[in-house]
Every structure is written in structure tokens, then in C-alpha cells.
Amino acid sequence: MRRGRSRWIWRSWRARFRCSSSVVAASRLRVASICVFGTWHQASILGPCLAELGHTVVGISATPSDLDSLASGQPPVYEPRLPELLARHLADGSLRYDVDVRSAVDGSDFVLISLDTPVGPDDVPIVEPVFDAVRQVALGARGRKVLVVTAQVPVGTCDRLLALAQRAGSGASWSIAYVPEFLRLGIAVDLFLRPDRIVIGSDDPGVSDSVAEIYAGIPAPIVRVGLRTAEMVKHASNAFLALSVSFINEIANLCEVSGADAPAVAAAMKLDRRIGARAFLSPGLGFAGGTLGRDVRALQALGARSGIETRLLDSTMDVNAARGALVLDRLRASLGELSGRTVCLLGLTYKPGTSALRRSASLELAEALIAAGAGVAAHDPMVPTSRASELPTGLVVVDDVYAALAKADAAVLMTEWSDYTDLDWSRVAADSPRMLVLDARNALDQGAVTAPGLRYWGIGRMSPGQEGL
Structure with a gap:
């Protein structure tokens, strides 16, 4: 474990970004020691990707048990390319996870607060965990540190976080920058390494310059603005x-x-x-x-x-x-009373390309259907039966999509996985000849669905014979 304030060093580095066949070369990148606080989606992306840029990264958390999976190469949520990046940089030593927060902070130039800010049922952000994280990293910190907030916070929060760090860490000199993340589940690694832009917010040009060095080599414009402007962006x-x-x-x-x-x-x-x-x-x-x-x-x-x-x-x-009542209203319009009916949900995850179920519209629909007395079966390529404990009581997950669809009165496409756009609808119709296929993502080929006699209903579209639905 390296203690004390680390030194900046210069070295040549050729960064290989595997987002495409091209190789982006960045010479003489400034290599930083970076501490990343957090363990869920955002932090799990930032740690390996910053190591991919050539930096030395250590991940920390308020709950050390959450670090175990990452330290063993298991991301908390599926992302394409993330397991490979994680494994590579754990193996070469440029990325590690440490339960000793103070030592990790002392050995870093930059401390990133990379929590996925939770929200309440009404989508109001809950920022207390972000303040708790700053208290932990600031307590007992020494030397000059740059606090880089990437967590989603209301405008004006970073000023309060800096004041908190300065009060809590009397042995350190803190400055702050806000770098809003624009990652998206399912394509987060590619978006980090090839973003549309990098926004750096700081009221100190020197801090902005030093933070910009972290992202050197990424082929994207860097937009430097004030702290509150970045939050507003x-x-x-x-x-x-x-x-x-x-x-x-x-x-x-x-x-x-x-x-x-x-x-x-x-x-x-x-x-x-x-x-x-x-x-x-x-x-x-x-x-x-x-x-x-x-x-x-x-x-x-x-x-x-x-x-x-x-x-x-x-x-x-x-x-x-x-929009929350849209699917239920359409199912009732087509099927009448839902009690005793069987509905198959195609897709449970928040979106394709991820295993995340948090705040999934599909799970909310499943709960409403079960409450209405319907039987609900579901299939999702990232949600095997072994994850049943994460699902609402009464929702039956089936590993085979055709078995899930068998005898259903209606199928609702909720997540546009290619598994569903490539379905053999004639095979489906053989078991359920009068099934309603409600395409909530407009991702299916309407002609392929209706050819074997199934009924199709998309969003914002009507086809011949559907006016009476």
C-alpha cells in the first residue's frame, strides 16, 4: 500500500480503445493516481476505464463488502466489454479495490465521488449518500486533493460539498470540480471512451486544467465551464x-x-x-x-x-x-377483465444491453397485472430463473422464450432485445393463435407478427383491422 501524497509522473502511453477497429494514440499522457468512491454502475465503469487510459486507480466504498465482487472481477451490473476491462486492469495492477479509505485517499491526487445518486418513488434525488461519501474521504485526509464529483447532484451541491470537505479534513487542502457523466446502461464503456463531449466544471482554471489531464487521449471536445454551469448542463x-x-x-x-x-x-x-x-x-x-x-x-x-x-x-x-397506465388500459381494451388472463412480458431489464432491474417499467407492470388477478410469465436473456428472488411475488420467469409465450392471451414487448425481434411468430401462433402482441417499443416487424394470424398493437400506430381494439 502506497502512503503519502503520490507524485505526478510523465510517461509515454499508447491508449488502445477497443470501441472500433481504430487505435487512438495519445503520447505523453499525464498519469494520475485516482481514487474512485462507489461500487455500482457509474463507479464500476469509471475505475476500469480510467485504468484503460493509463492511470493508477483504486476503488473504495462506504460498505467494504460491496468491493468483494469488483475485486474478484465481477461487475455489479452487466455491461458489454466491462468484464474484460476489469479483468485486464486488475491483472496488470493498474486497478485495485481497497477497504482502507484513508490510505487510498492519501495515495491519490484525485478523489472521484462516483455514486449513482438514488431517487425516491417520485424521482426526487436523494443526495445524503453523496455528502456521506465526502465526509468519509475528507476525514483525516492530508495534502492537496482535487475532489471530482461525477455523481448526479442538484445545482449548487458542489459548493456545499467543497465546504464540507474543507471542514471535515483539516489536514488537507481541497479543491473541487464537477464532471457530469452521460453514461447509458448497455453502452457505458463505449460512451466513456468515445463520448460526445467532456464537460469540466470548476471556478479555478488551474483545477480545470488538471482534471482535463485525466481525460487526455479521449477523442472528444472538452467543454470548460464554471462549477454551477456544469451542474446545470x-x-x-x-x-x-x-x-x-x-x-x-x-x-x-x-x-x-x-x-x-x-x-x-x-x-x-x-x-x-x-x-x-x-x-x-x-x-x-x-x-x-x-x-x-x-x-x-x-x-x-x-x-x-x-x-x-x-x-x-x-x-x-x-x-x-x-404513460404508466398505457399497457394496462390497452390490455383491458382488448382482453376485457384481466383476472384469469395470462400475460407474457418479453423483457424485464431497464433496457437492452444491461442486467439492471432497478426502477424497471416491466417490473412495475408485472406488479399491476398480478394485482389485477392476471397470471404473469416473463422472459429476459439477462434474468434467468436464478434471479427470481429479485422479482415481484407471483411473477414466473421462464428461461425458454417460447415456453413463456405458450398459451398466453397477450404478449407485451417491454425490452427490445434481439431475442424478441427475431422470434418465429408462426411457432408462437401454433400455441396461441389469438394472442395479442402489444409492442410497447415499436421494435417488432408488424407484418411478421400478423402473418400467422396474431393481433398486433404498437404505440402511436394503427393498422387495418385494429380500429376496434
């Missing part, structure tokens, strides 16, 4: 995405009553260069998981404290809240 970015989701879902409602096709409308809109091909315009169930809602709630709270109306943000949340 995170809020505004996610609030805009949330607004986009609610906008297209409201358009989808109007498409259904007018006979228009919402996915086709969205596709045409994205060809407008002012909107763009990657715009968040996919009609569906709305945003879930707390990620977007957390930032909208933070802005609403700021407005309420400041006497500023947030009517657009309020409407964004209202439209999204109404």
Missing part, C-alpha cells in the same frame, strides 16, 4: 431528453386517433438537420429508471425555491406519468 441535457420523450408520446396519442403512424412521423422528423438522427423521438412507454426524471425534479425544485414557474417541465412529468 447535466440538468438541462437530461431535461431536454425527457421533454423529447414526452413530446413524441403526445404526438403518438394524436397519431392513433388520426390514423397516422408515429414511428414514421419520428423518422421523417429526424431527417431535419435541426432535429437530428439521434433525437430522443421514439414513441413508447415514457422514461423510467429515475435518470431523466431526477434532473427534471431538480429543476422543478430550483424553480419552486426561486419563485420561477416550470410549466414546460411540469407538463413533461405529467405526460410521462400518464
Whole structure:
């Protein structure tokens, strides 16, 4: 265990980013000693990826038992490429996990607070764990340290965190920067190594420069702004995405009553260069998981404290809240009374490419269906029967997708895994000839579903014969 303040060293480094076949070379990167506080999704990505850039990284946590899995090469949630990165850098010694918080902090130049900020049932951010983390790393710290907050926090929080660190750690000289993360479950490693931009917020240009050195070699523009501006960038970015989701879902409602096709409308809109091909315009169930809602709630709270109306943000949340009843309403419209009916949920995870179940819309739907008296079966490639203890009581997980679908009155696509877009619908129809397929993600081939006689219902679209559903 290295003690005392580590030294900065210069060395040549060729960083190989495996996001594509290209090799990005960055010479003479400044190698830093970095401490990452946290053990769930964000921290599990940052540790190995920072080691991939050539830095020396140690992971710490408030609950040392959470470090065991990471130290043995097991990420807390599935992410493509993460197990390989984790294993490689644990093996070469550039990444380790330590239960001794004080020693780890003393040996680091930068201390990253990389918690996934929890949210309440109404998506309001719960920031107490972030403050607790700063107290722990600051207590007994020595020397000059840069506190880098990547956790999602309301604007103005970083000023309070710096004041807390300065009070708690009398033996250290603390400065602070906020680097909002824009990771997404299922593609987080690629987004870290090839982001659209890196935002660094600090009111001290020298601190901003030193933090920028951490990300040297990543092929992305670095945007340097003030501390509170960086916090607002995170809020505004996610609030805009949330607004986009609610906008297209409201358009989808109007498409259904007018006979228009919402996915086709969205596709045409994205060809407008002012909107763009990657715009968040996919009609569906709305945003879930707390990620977007957390930032909208933070802005609403700021407005309420400041006497500023947030009517657009309020409407964004209202439209999204109404999407929660969409699937249940459609199942009742098609099947009538749900008691005694069997519904198969295709997909349980928050989104494809991840094993995360936290705040999953599919689990919320399962609970509502069970409460209504329906039998609920489910399949998900990342949720085997061995994970049944994580699921609502009464939800039956089946490892074979065709067995899960057998004899169901309705199937609801909740997570757009390729396992479902490639299904043999003739095989499904052989067991359930009158099944309703409710495509909540508009990911299925409507013609392939209806060809063997199954009924199809997408979001924001109507097809011949469906007007009476």
C-alpha cells in the first residue's frame, strides 16, 4: 500500500480503445493516481476505464463488502466489454479495490465521488449518500486533493460539498470540480471512451486544467465551464431528453386517433438537420429508471425555491406519468377483465444491453397485472430463473422464450432485445393463435407478427383491422 501524497509522473502511453477497429494514440499522457468512491454502475465503469487510459486507480466504498465482487472481477451490473476491462486492469495492477479509505485517499491526487445518486418513488434525488461519501474521504485526509464529483447532484451541491470537505479534513487542502457523466446502461464503456463531449466544471482554471489531464487521449471536445454551469448542463441535457420523450408520446396519442403512424412521423422528423438522427423521438412507454426524471425534479425544485414557474417541465412529468397506465388500459381494451388472463412480458431489464432491474417499467407492470388477478410469465436473456428472488411475488420467469409465450392471451414487448425481434411468430401462433402482441417499443416487424394470424398493437400506430381494439 502506497502512503503519502503520490507524485505526478510523465510517461509515454499508447491508449488502445477497443470501441472500433481504430487505435487512438495519445503520447505523453499525464498519469494520475485516482481514487474512485462507489461500487455500482457509474463507479464500476469509471475505475476500469480510467485504468484503460493509463492511470493508477483504486476503488473504495462506504460498505467494504460491496468491493468483494469488483475485486474478484465481477461487475455489479452487466455491461458489454466491462468484464474484460476489469479483468485486464486488475491483472496488470493498474486497478485495485481497497477497504482502507484513508490510505487510498492519501495515495491519490484525485478523489472521484462516483455514486449513482438514488431517487425516491417520485424521482426526487436523494443526495445524503453523496455528502456521506465526502465526509468519509475528507476525514483525516492530508495534502492537496482535487475532489471530482461525477455523481448526479442538484445545482449548487458542489459548493456545499467543497465546504464540507474543507471542514471535515483539516489536514488537507481541497479543491473541487464537477464532471457530469452521460453514461447509458448497455453502452457505458463505449460512451466513456468515445463520448460526445467532456464537460469540466470548476471556478479555478488551474483545477480545470488538471482534471482535463485525466481525460487526455479521449477523442472528444472538452467543454470548460464554471462549477454551477456544469451542474446545470447535466440538468438541462437530461431535461431536454425527457421533454423529447414526452413530446413524441403526445404526438403518438394524436397519431392513433388520426390514423397516422408515429414511428414514421419520428423518422421523417429526424431527417431535419435541426432535429437530428439521434433525437430522443421514439414513441413508447415514457422514461423510467429515475435518470431523466431526477434532473427534471431538480429543476422543478430550483424553480419552486426561486419563485420561477416550470410549466414546460411540469407538463413533461405529467405526460410521462400518464404513460404508466398505457399497457394496462390497452390490455383491458382488448382482453376485457384481466383476472384469469395470462400475460407474457418479453423483457424485464431497464433496457437492452444491461442486467439492471432497478426502477424497471416491466417490473412495475408485472406488479399491476398480478394485482389485477392476471397470471404473469416473463422472459429476459439477462434474468434467468436464478434471479427470481429479485422479482415481484407471483411473477414466473421462464428461461425458454417460447415456453413463456405458450398459451398466453397477450404478449407485451417491454425490452427490445434481439431475442424478441427475431422470434418465429408462426411457432408462437401454433400455441396461441389469438394472442395479442402489444409492442410497447415499436421494435417488432408488424407484418411478421400478423402473418400467422396474431393481433398486433404498437404505440402511436394503427393498422387495418385494429380500429376496434
